[in-house]
Amino acid sequence: MEKFDAIIIGGGHNGLAAAVHLLSHGWKVAVVEANESFGGAVKTQELTLPGFHHDFAAMNISMFAGSPFFARHKDILLECGLSFVPAPDCFATVFRDDTHLGVSKDINVTVEGINQYSHRDGQKWISMADDFLKDAPYIFELLNNKTPSFRNLITIVKAVRKRGMSWLYNILKLFTSSSRDYLDTEFEHPKIKAMLATWGMHLDFSPDIPGGALFPYLEGMANQNFGMVIGKGGANTIVNAMVNAIKKYGGTLYSGVPVSEILVRNGKAEGVKLNDGTELFGTKAIIANLNPKIIIKDLLPHLSAEDKFAQRMKNFRAGPGTMMIHLAMSDLPKWSAGEALRNFAYVHVAPDMAMMTKAYSEAKDGLLPVEPVLVVGQPTAIDPTRAPEDKHVLWIQVRVVPAEIKGDAAGIITATCWDDIKDEYANRAIDILEKYAPGIRNDILKYSVFSPVDLERCNPNILGGDNLSGSHHPDQSFFLRPAIGYSRYNTSIKQLYMCGASTWPGAGTGAGSGFILAKKLAGK
Numbered sequence: 001m002e003k004f005d006a007i008i009i010g011g012g013h014n015g016l017a018a019a020v021h022l023l024s025h026g027w028k029v030a031v032v033e034a035n036e037s038f039g040g041a042v043k044t045q046e047l048t049l050p051g052f053h054h055d056f057a058a059m060n061i062s063m064f065a066g067s068p069f070f071a072r073h074k075d076i077l078l079e080c081g082l083s084f085v086p087a088p089d090c091f092a093t094v095f096r097d098d099t100h101l102g103v104s105k106d107i108n109v110t111v112e113g114i115n116q117y118s119h120r121d122g123q124k125w126i127s128m129a130d131d132f133l134k135d136a137p138y139i140f141e142l143l144n145n146k147t148p149s150f151r152n153l154i155t156i157v158k159a160v161r162k163r164g165m166s167w168l169y170n171i172l173k174l175f176t177s178s179s180r181d182y183l184d185t186e187f188e189h190p191k192i193k194a195m196l197a198t199w200g201m202h203l204d205f206s207p208d209i210p211g212g213a214l215f216p217y218l219e220g221m222a223n224q225n226f227g228m229v230i231g232k233g234g235a236n237t238i239v240n241a242m243v244n245a246i247k248k249y250g251g252t253l254y255s256g257v258p259v260s261e262i263l264v265r266n267g268k269a270e271g272v273k274l275n276d277g278t279e280l281f282g283t284k285a286i287i288a289n290l291n292p293k294i295i296i297k298d299l300l301p302h303l304s305a306e307d308k309f310a311q312r313m314k315n316f317r318a319g320p321g322t323m324m325i326h327l328a329m330s331d332l333p334k335w336s337a338g339e340a341l342r343n344f345a346y347v348h349v350a351p352d353m354a355m356m357t358k359a360y361s362e363a364k365d366g367l368l369p370v371e372p373v374l375v376v377g378q379p380t381a382i383d384p385t386r387a388p389e390d391k392h393v394l395w396i397q398v399r400v401v402p403a404e405i406k407g408d409a410a411g412i413i414t415a416t417c418w419d420d421i422k423d424e425y426a427n428r429a430i431d432i433l434e435k436y437a438p439g440i441r442n443d444i445l446k447y448s449v450f451s452p453v454d455l456e457r458c459n460p461n462i463l464g465g466d467n468l469s470g471s472h473h474p475d476q477s478f479f480l481r482p483a484i485g486y487s488r489y490n491t492s493i494k495q496l497y498m499c500g501a502s503t504w505p506g507a508g509t510g511a512g513s514g515f516i517l518a519k520k521l522a523g524k
Helices: 013-024 068-079 107-115 119-143 150-163 165-176 179-186 190-202 214-226 237-249 292-299 308-314 339-343 353-364 418-436 452-458 512-522
Strands: 002-009 029-033 084-087 089-094 100-104 228-231 252-255 259-265 268-274 279-288 321-329 346-349 373-377 392-401 444-450 496-498
Touching: 002 013, 002 268, 013 029, 013 068, 013 237, 013 512, 029 279, 068 237, 068 512, 089 190, 089 214, 089 339, 100 107, 100 190, 100 214, 100 339, 107 119, 119 150, 119 165, 119 214, 150 165, 165 214, 179 190, 179 214, 190 214, 190 353, 190 373, 190 392, 237 252, 259 279, 259 292, 279 512, 292 308, 321 418, 321 452, 346 418, 353 373, 353 392, 373 418, 392 418, 418 444, 418 452, 444 452, 496 512
Parallel strands: 002 029, 002 279, 029 252, 089 346, 279 496
Antiparallel strands: 084 228, 089 100, 259 268, 268 279, 321 392, 321 444, 346 373, 373 392
């Protein structure tokens, strides 16, 4: 019978971060991962041809690079192989008239582009970027603390004393406004608004959903002030570094070993049972780095249906589905909007708010959108080591699509099973891309498509292809994530804790929940 201080179920980046922090405080820790490899959605694999390294789901690891977890454990992670590659040209949007607008770390470059459309907006961008540097410490402190907490109240008081009551008003407005309402207040030109509103679609916020303004603001200003980074060789550099750090600290790693049950006695979690019957025991904590629906459905078979935790987790709502298309390429896209676009880490094919709203509504109605939003990642423009010499990979996220298909908004695709239509729908996405980058089909060497169903097969936490592990709408965010009463990583069972994208502060590669929980358990 093997005993640990903590057992972590699920080797995604939040679980690994929790393990690193607890180990650094002398805890004896085991991480148990059902898949053969660690990382969850943060994986880099040869999904098309040998030598072409594709980030399976997550590509942008700026949140990790800027995270409190990295700041705390920077030395050992760098020693264990972590390596970033900066992307000076962060993101851009292409428009129907063969123009584009982007954000580069050099603010002069960004503002020069904005000034083509509005000098007023260019000046607004400069002042907003300057204000962000003053406000960011308070915003990120709020986003990187457990909630609710007395510490957050102290942060707000400090911010008000330093920045005035108007700061609190502006923050409340930012946290509650839709992307459209917020951007209409701040900017005048529709192209600038569309460029930023697309970031709401990275979560599950179409332009008119309340609460959607925060992510466009944060991404726009953070990229402007700090730039974007991707991983050297792939996003899994953060996973490999944490795995190596766990080994260096003497932690125990199990992979390819699913957990069949969380062992509970007298209302207290005491360990886990593996599929092969092996039992591991944790004397201080069992941490489930999993979607809460999986915790209650698969790992707590004896939990009463009347249990308040079980009832609230059953009502935890998924966001829309996502499709991933990975391309091995002989060249980068030849964008009609200009050669400069080939330098950007991300190119958004989302030319206006109307199409974003329409695509979102169609997907939520169970329909395949006529014109989905395409997030085109060009990692080899930044890091050529990911492909053979003079070759490239493209990372295409199709946002958003229905988890279960009821029909096709275009009236063309008749089947309703993702396994039957995923290639046909991927071709629709590539046809859209062809309009903005003519000839792109001729440069495709091989492609690999992952439907929402495929994504869930690869990672059961991505329910219905929801790579956010739960909608981020206001009723499932802050102290309501994943549900009221359970935002501080607790459950109804003693010593059983949750972390991961389903918990506060939500999706992304910042390792926030794993680190916050580990600090809570370790006491520092």
